[in-house]
Amino acid sequence: MYVLHIANKNYSSWSLRPWVLMRTLDIPFEERLTPFPTGSSWNLYRPFSPSGRVPCLVDEGWAVWDSLAIVEYLAERHHGVWPVEAKARAWARSAAAEMHSSFTALRNLCPMSCGLRVEPFAMSDALKHDLFRLGDLWNDGLARFDGPFLAGDHFTAVDAFFAPVAFRAQSYGLAFEGAAADYPARLLDLPAMREWYEAGLAETWREPDHEAEVRAAGTITMDLRATA
Known part of the structure; x- marks a missing residue:
């Protein structure tokens, strides 16, 4: 295994x-x-x-x-990781690779912390650009392949690459336009995402550097995590 x-x-x-x-x-x-x-x-x-x-x-x-x-x-070992249709697969790989190598402002200014709700101090131009590009990318995929996921009617690797953005959208109140507006909630509603979230809330350990990154990003308005 x-x-x-x-x-x-x-x-x-x-x-x-x-x-x-x-x-x-x-x-x-x-x-x-x-x-x-x-x-x-x-x-x-x-x-x-x-x-x-x-x-x-x-x-x-x-x-x-x-x-x-x-x-x-x-x-290479399991069906369904990428879309079957060649153009959808190429699009999905391109989008996943972009997520893997880009969106630096989003990563740095909205660090993932599933159990917190944060009001950001400010939206820099770089962060606004990242959010615009995310919405543009999601709307493109949802329109091209008819949804409800980015490359068609099944969850694939490209959706997995954007799953952390769904938690960031929830934590920082990030909003998107068009069909992309509902996409983070669709990901958050997946059974696996709910399982991850509940386990994250149950964790009692805190890592100081990660905690400091969130405090630098904005005002923490709610902490839903379990206490020791």
């Missing part, structure tokens, strides 16, 4: 991507959660992850690291 190494569900957007994909597509795996350390993760994660980061998928002792590489590894 696959072993998927992840970090805290409240914080780890990169871990969420392969996790929600495998859960939603019923690809069996064993989850191993190792909370983020304060500072470098190298020494803690290096024994199972060559990069010293998560997520990392281990298949019979063979490590596959980085969320995009994990998805492609799974796609």
Whole structure:
């Protein structure tokens, strides 16, 4: 069986991507959660992850690291990871790759913390651009392939790559126009997303650097997480 190494569900957007994909597509795996350390993760994660980061998928002792590489590894072994139709598949791969390499302002100014609700201090031009591009991208996919997911009527890897944005939209009150307006809620309503969210709320550990990033982003108006 696959072993998927992840970090805290409240914080780890990169871990969420392969996790929600495998859960939603019923690809069996064993989850191993190792909370983020304060500072470098190298020494803690290096024994199972060559990069010293998560997520990392281990298949019979063979490590596959980085969320995009994990998805492609799974796609070679399981149906449904990417759309069947060639143009939809090319679009989905392009959109997932863009999410993987772009949207820096969104990542930095709206760090993922599932259990918090935050009123942002300000919307920088860079963040506004990222949100515009997200809405534009989602509306394009939903129109091209008739939804309800980005590349058609089934949840695929491209939706998994945007799953952390759905949690950010919920936490920071981010709004989108057109068909994209309902897309984050559609993702949040998936059984796997609800499972991740409830587990994130139940976590009692706090990592100071991640907590500081959220406090720098805005005023925390609600903390729904369990206390120790």
